[in-house]
Structure formats: structure tokens, C-alpha cells
Amino acid sequence: MSKTKASRLLVRKFNHEDAEFIIQLLNEPSFIENIADKGIKNQQDAFKYLDDGPIASYKKFGFGLCMVELLPPAGSIKASVPIGMCGLIKREELEDVDLGYAFLPNYCGRGYAEESAKMVLEMAKKQFNLNRVVAITKVGNQSSEKLLRKLGFNYEKLLTMYADENKYFSLDF
Secondary structure, three states: OOEEEOOOEEEEEOOHHHHHHHHHHHOOHHHHHHOOOOOOOOHHHHHHHHHHHHHHHHHHHOOOEEEEEEOOOOOOOOOOEEEEEEEEEOOOOOOOEEEEEEEOHHHOOOOHHHHHHHHHHHHHHHOOOOOEEEEEEEOOOHHHHHHHHHOOOEEEEEEEEOOEEEEEEEEEO
16 A cells, blocks of 8 residues: 555555644644544654554555545646545454544545545455455544445444544445
8 A cells, every 4th residue: 555546635655754744633623532632742753653653554564544645736736735644554452454534624524535535445455355444433423424424334333442432333345
């Protein structure tokens, strides 16, 4: 899962050059409310988050959370813009691989999460031969729940994880 491109988006592996974006995204109030406060306050924290999370996952499983960038219009000389993250996570607490995503608030509600999640799920099937992917949302995160249902996920159960009440969804291929 090095990178994949669609008409509007590029999904690629994170690297240390993405540290400033990680600090910004993980400190958004919506990230802290709907996911968690990861305590990422400076560049060193961001490097550790990347090394211990996505980069370690790439090495161990071949997949992990990835940077999502908005591509410039065709023919433009502008650079792509980091807008969020989306990818596959293998958590020790869960039997199956988990779809994860988070976007900067300015890019929510525009279909980018759906588009990147579809790209990641396609890779899950074709590149990683997964038969099933799960997703977890905090109870009350209705926008995530709506997206998961749109992607074909089915609600299975309530699950307490990381001291939060969560809804557990699954998608079988």
C-alpha cells in the first residue's frame, strides 16, 4: 500500500515530513472528541506517533493509516493539500482489521472520507486478501456511522474499548 490515486485524492504512506500535519489533525477538537486525545503536542511527539503507529504497521502488516491529499486540478502547478488520513489498522484488541479515518473539519462533508475509504477497502480486498474489515465509532458519532452504512458496513454490537462506549460495525467481502 505505497500509494493509490483517484480523480480527486492521493492516498499514500505517512513519513516524517508529515509531522506538522499530524500535529494539526490530532489536535482538532473533532479528532479529540470522536477518536481520542493522543497527546501529540510537538514534532518529536508526532515522529513517535508516526514511528510507533503507521510506519510500524507498514513494516509489520504492509498496511496502516495513510495520508489523504487533495490533488490539484488537472494542469495546475499547485501542490496537493493534506486533508486527512484513512487506512487499515490491526489492533491487538480486535480479531479483525479495522478501517480508520479522520479529516480536517474544512474537508468534512465533501465526500473525501467516502472516496478514500473506498480506495482503502478495495486495497483490503485485492492487495491484502482480507475477507472482512471492521470499524468502530464512539456512540453519538452520527457522521461516521452514516458513512460506514453508506460503505456497506453493518452494525454488530456495542463494545467498550479505551474506556469509551463504541459501536462495532463489520463489512464482509
